[in-house]
Amino acid sequence: MRRAFSVLLGLSAVLVLCFSISAPLMAADDGLLVARGEELFQSKEGLNVKIACILCHKGAKALDPAKINALGDDLPNVINKYLVEKAKGTAIAADSEEMRALVAYLRSDRLGSSS
Numbered sequence: 001m002r003r004a005f006s007v008l009l010g011l012s013a014v015l016v017l018c019f020s021i022s023a024p025l026m027a028a029d030d031g032l033l034v035a036r037g038e039e040l041f042q043s044k045e046g047l048n049v050k051i052a053c054i055l056c057h058k059g060a061k062a063l064d065p066a067k068i069n070a071l072g073d074d075l076p077n078v079i080n081k082y083l084v085e086k087a088k089g090t091a092i093a094a095d096s097e098e099m100r101a102l103v104a105y106l107r108s109d110r111l112g113s114s115s
């Protein structure tokens, strides 16, 4: 009985340790993705577009976080739509690093802070 208890205690200690290590790691990862998204949004090179997103979406025309939020899971499709129609680029895969970075940036509080 005692032994079972200490095994349980040991296991939960390991679990807590795992969480406390992985949470900041995941946060750091998110930060990198957001920074990458911001970079893509502001330049033509990363996305291989003719017009960078930032050129249209700045100042009064900056993307509105409320609208981005309202798009929900449709956000990658909408990004691709403007990527093709407005930025004159080629659509990117929903699970590509570029798309994940753009989505992370548009959903982050970095959106608007620099445009």
Ligand code: HEC
Binding pocket: 041, 047, 049, 051, 052, 053, 054, 055, 056, 057, 061, 063, 064, 067, 068, 078, 079, 082, 083, 086, 087, 102
């Ligand atoms: C030539 C100008 C132009 C470029 C370049 C452009 N957009 Fe847009 N984008 C618009 C316009 C116009 C709208 C319609 C809504 C509005 O007026 O803000 C829009 C809307 C959007 C929306 C829908 C949210 C909303 O407010 O309706 C998203 C998301 C978006 N653009 C992302 C991007 C991304 C990402 C890029 C770069 C790959 C990009 N856009 C490049 C002009 C542009």
